[in-house]
Amino acid sequence: MQCYKVFLAAAILMTCHPSALGNVTLDDFQTDVVVKDRSNEVLKEALQLALQQVLVKASGDPEVAGQATVHDHLSSAQNYVERYEYLPDPNDPSHQKLILHVKFSPKSVRELLGQKNTPQEISSEDGWTIHVYGINGLNDFSDVVNYVRALSSVISVEASTVDSDDVILTVKSTAGIEALKKAIAAANDHRLQPFVADKKAQEVTPAMLTYRWVASSIVDKEME
Amino acid sequence: MRQLTLNLHLSEKITFDNFIVGENLELMSALKNLFSNDEFCWYLWGEQSVGRTHLLQACANYASQLQKKAMYVALSDYVNLSPDIVRGMDQYDIVLWDDVDSIAGLNEWEVALFHAYNQLQSAGSKLICTASMSPLSCQIQLPDFRSRLAAGVTYQIKPLCDEDKLTALQQRANLRGMQLSDSVGHYMLSHCSRNLSDLFALLDKLDSASLEEKRLLTVPFVKTVLS
Numbered sequence: 001m002q003c004y005k006v007f008l009a010a011a012i013l014m015t016c017h018p019s020a021l022g023n024v025t026l027d028d029f030q031t032d033v034v035v036k037d038r039s040n041e042v043l044k045e046a047l048q049l050a051l052q053q054v055l056v057k058a059s060g061d062p063e064v065a066g067q068a069t070v071h072d073h074l075s076s077a078q079n080y081v082e083r084y085e086y087l088p089d090p091n092d093p094s095h096q097k098l099i100l101h102v103k104f105s106p107k108s109v110r111e112l113l114g115q116k117n118t119p120q121e122i123s124s125e126d127g128w129t130i131h132v133y134g135i136n137g138l139n140d141f142s143d144v145v146n147y148v149r150a151l152s153s154v155i156s157v158e159a160s161t162v163d164s165d166d167v168i169l170t171v172k173s174t175a176g177i178e179a180l181k182k183a184i185a186a187a188n189d190h191r192l193q194p195f196v197a198d199k200k201a202q203e204v205t206p207a208m209l210t211y212r213w214v215a216s217s218i219v220d221k222e223m224e
Numbered sequence: 225m226r227q228l229t230l231n232l233h234l235s236e237k238i239t240f241d242n243f244i245v246g247e248n249l250e251l252m253s254a255l256k257n258l259f260s261n262d263e264f265c266w267y268l269w270g271e272q273s274v275g276r277t278h279l280l281q282a283c284a285n286y287a288s289q290l291q292k293k294a295m296y297v298a299l300s301d302y303v304n305l306s307p308d309i310v311r312g313m314d315q316y317d318i319v320l321w322d323d324v325d326s327i328a329g330l331n332e333w334e335v336a337l338f339h340a341y342n343q344l345q346s347a348g349s350k351l352i353c354t355a356s357m358s359p360l361s362c363q364i365q366l367p368d369f370r371s372r373l374a375a376g377v378t379y380q381i382k383p384l385c386d387e388d389k390l391t392a393l394q395q396r397a398n399l400r401g402m403q404l405s406d407s408v409g410h411y412m413l414s415h416c417s418r419n420l421s422d423l424f425a426l427l428d429k430l431d432s433a434s435l436e437e438k439r440l441l442t443v444p445f446v447k448t449v450l451s
Contacts, residue, residue: 038371038374038375039371040359040360040367040370040371040374043359043360043374043375044360047360078358078359078360078361079358079361081358081378081380082250082379082380082382083250083251083377083378083379083380084377084378085263085376085377085378086263086375086376105380105382107247163407163410163411163414166414
């Protein structure tokens with residue numbers, strides 16, 4: 001189906017919207033597209049156009065839809081939709097056209113925009129998050145904190161959440177998260193071992209590292 | 225006026241009030257105002273365990289409270305049903321088809337639902353469908369039926385965050401007469417599947433085990449059951 005079937009309601013938004021990501025309002029995640037009917041073909045194209053408009057509004061970048069990492073997702077625009085509905089077009093006395101009002105999920109759109117620069121966008125100012133499982137009592141907790149504190153490049157370690165057998169640490173470091181990961185992997189005693197507690201959660205929080213704390217006696221046995 | 229239901233235990237306990245809203249506030253508000261909205265067909269989709277069935281059954285109960293005739297059909301149970309069941313549905317004020325995508329590719333079902341759709345629309349009834357995927361991704365083969373499902377109001381039901389899942393777990397536990405502490409709830413969320421159906425299944429298991437062993441729900445007890 002050709003693009004002419006979809007009439008862009010606010011094409012000007014595509015080229016000169018001034019907003020920046022930091023000033024995005026909820027209205028920036030919804031938009032209207034004039035459509036000629038309710039067919040799936042028209043809907044699919046309209047949703048893509050609507051997503052393009054919203055991406056421009058939310059990013060402030062008129063070229064954002066052309067970027068490869070974003071462009072690849074336009075064909076699955078429906079997955080970013082939170083709600084859509086058809087409304088009569090007040091400017092069409094013949095009632096032939098409709099307005100497709102689309103609201104996108106702010107979270108999904110932000111994630112889509114974040115995909116293009118994820119490694120750079122993660123700031124170390126607030127610290128990296130390390131989730132350590134397998135904590136068995138106060139001694140282990142203290143050992144883990146001291147262990148992480150002793151890693152090269154680490155400036156400070158704070159426990160943000162302590163549970164019965166796991167702890168979430170906020171680690172400030174002079175190096176990036178990859179360097180931190182390497183430092184942990186390079187430690188001779190292997191007491192922090194990579195651990196996937198929840199694959200899905202790990203995928204959406206790339207700044208969080210997850211490990212299992214292993215008792216030294218077990219490490220010794222495993223090394224033998 | 226009573227609602228009818230086919231092949232599913234429609235619980236009167238399932239209401240909008242005990243749906244953990246999370247980020248679905250707008251959807252909840254829209255559903256509560258369903259009968260004042262002109263749109264005929266509503267399509268709600270979301271991944272597994274987001275509460276599709278809960279919402280649909282809550283709609284049926286809500287309609288019943290408003291003296292509307294409601295019909296709920298669990299289409300995921302199509303193997304035990306005949307497509308003929310959707311005949312004559314236009315006598316109802318609201319018809320609710322749960323898991324409509326489960327009959328995708330079954331021609332007899334698709335044709336039957338397509339005709340029912342048209343009859344419902346002509347009769348001025350409301351139709352709410354749920355599915356696991358967006359209308360454009362839905363694998364319905366009959367093009368006209370697929371188009372019609374996508375032609376109304378469409379909402380994506382958003383999954384709950386962990387804090388809301390904890391609330392859902394605690395609410396579920398309360399309904400079973402159990403007390404689920406925050407620490408036990410957090411333990412379940414961090415050590416088990418985050419899928420709410422799985423968590424509810426685990427809660428059922430814990431309920432049985434705690435009754436059997438006459439133990440309270442504590443983290444050590446949950447660890448024992450899990451192991």
